Amino acid sequence: xxxxxxxxxxxxxxxxxxxxLPQITMGxxxxxxxxxQLYSFRDxxxxxxxxxLEKIASLGFKEIESAGSSKGYYYGLTPxxxxxxxxxxxxxxxxxxxxxxxxxxxxxxDAVASGQEYLICSSLxxxxxxxxxxxxxxxxxxxxxxxxxKHGLKFGYHNHEYEFESENGEVLYDVLMDNTQKDLxxxxxxxxxxxxxxxxxxxxxxxYPQRFPLWHLKDMDMHEKVSTEFGKGILDVPLMLEMxxxxxxxxxxxxxxxxxxxxxxxxxxxxxxxxxx
Numbered sequence: 001x002x003x004x005x006x007x008x009x010x011x012x013x014x015x016x017x018x019x020x021l022p023q024i025t026m027g028x029x030x031x032x033x034x035x036x037q038l039y040s041f042r043d044x045x046x047x048x049x050x051x052x053l054e055k056i057a058s059l060g061f062k063e064i065e066s067a068g069s070s071k072g073y074y075y076g077l078t079p080x081x082x083x084x085x086x087x088x089x090x091x092x093x094x095x096x097x098x099x100x101x102x103x104x105x106x107x108x109x110d111a112v113a114s115g116q117e118y119l120i121c122s123s124l125x126x127x128x129x130x131x132x133x134x135x136x137x138x139x140x141x142x143x144x145x146x147x148x149x150k151h152g153l154k155f156g157y158h159n160h161e162y163e164f165e166s167e168n169g170e171v172l173y174d175v176l177m178d179n180t181q182k183d184l185x186x187x188x189x190x191x192x193x194x195x196x197x198x199x200x201x202x203x204x205x206x207x208y209p210q211r212f213p214l215w216h217l218k219d220m221d222m223h224e225k226v227s228t229e230f231g232k233g234i235l236d237v238p239l240m241l242e243m244x245x246x247x248x249x250x251x252x253x254x255x256x257x258x259x260x261x262x263x264x265x266x267x268x269x270x271x272x273x274x275x276x277x
Contacts, residue, residue, distance in 0.1 A: 034253075035065055036253055038066050039255060061267075064095075066095075068122065073097075095116060098122065108147065119155050155184065157176070164194070191216065195235055209246055209248065220234055228258070
């Protein structure tokens with residue numbers, strides 16, 4: 001999540017959104033059950049996962065997406081304890097960021113025990129930024145999706161900004177989209193990293209409608225190239241939320257990796273921002 005690449009300036013980002021709007025059907029419903037990616041509270045989760053989950057619930061979050069830590073994917077809790085803890089607080093553990101590695105069979109078993117639905121590969125198993133490698137990774141993802149499906153799980157992938165680099169005029173993320181099976185590989189689009197890469201989420205919603213059942217809703221400070229509170233960065237959050245139907249999103253996880261003060265202050269700001277839309 002800390003990967004930083006040189007920003008590719010996109011001067012036409014906002015004008016491109018205007019061009020797209022007349023061509024697409026806008027959803028008008030708002031997702032009232034926002035989730036949070038626990039990487040936003042990474043230090044607090046390691047220090048005291050139960051207390052931190054209680055504070056997260058008090059902010060109004062209804063869904064949880066876990067992330068890797070020095071104590072594993074469940075912050076020192078067992079998978080079952082993590083799922084039960086969320087449920088007892090009126091939340092649901094729906095997804096988790098994991099690695100696609102030689103421990104993946106155990107990762108799937110743990111996900112079943114936790115009660116979660118999605119396993120999201122959090123970074124590209126990369127042998128290079130090439131079309132051939134992205135085609136190879138696509139096949140690995142399809143196989144992982146098949147394996148997850150047998151366990152009653154859904155496999156997916158979370159982007160950063162480097163996937164939007166190009167080789168021979170072809171965007172590598174598009175190679176990934178074109179070579180993965182929709183029913184096996186469920187894309188989690190990190191809207192913040194898309195704009196940092198100089199691309200427009202609306203373009204992807206239109207090019208690949210209904211392909212993004214999960215989002216990371218993340219505003220970005222373009223000067224510092226870091227995440228920030230809603231309304232303080234470049235991402236047009238209200239416009240993104242109008243595109244839920246087109247994108248196919250079912251789970252929206254708020255993530256903020258850097259903070260003006262504390263993770264809880266930032267998330268309180270973000271939730272109040274959404275309530276006031």
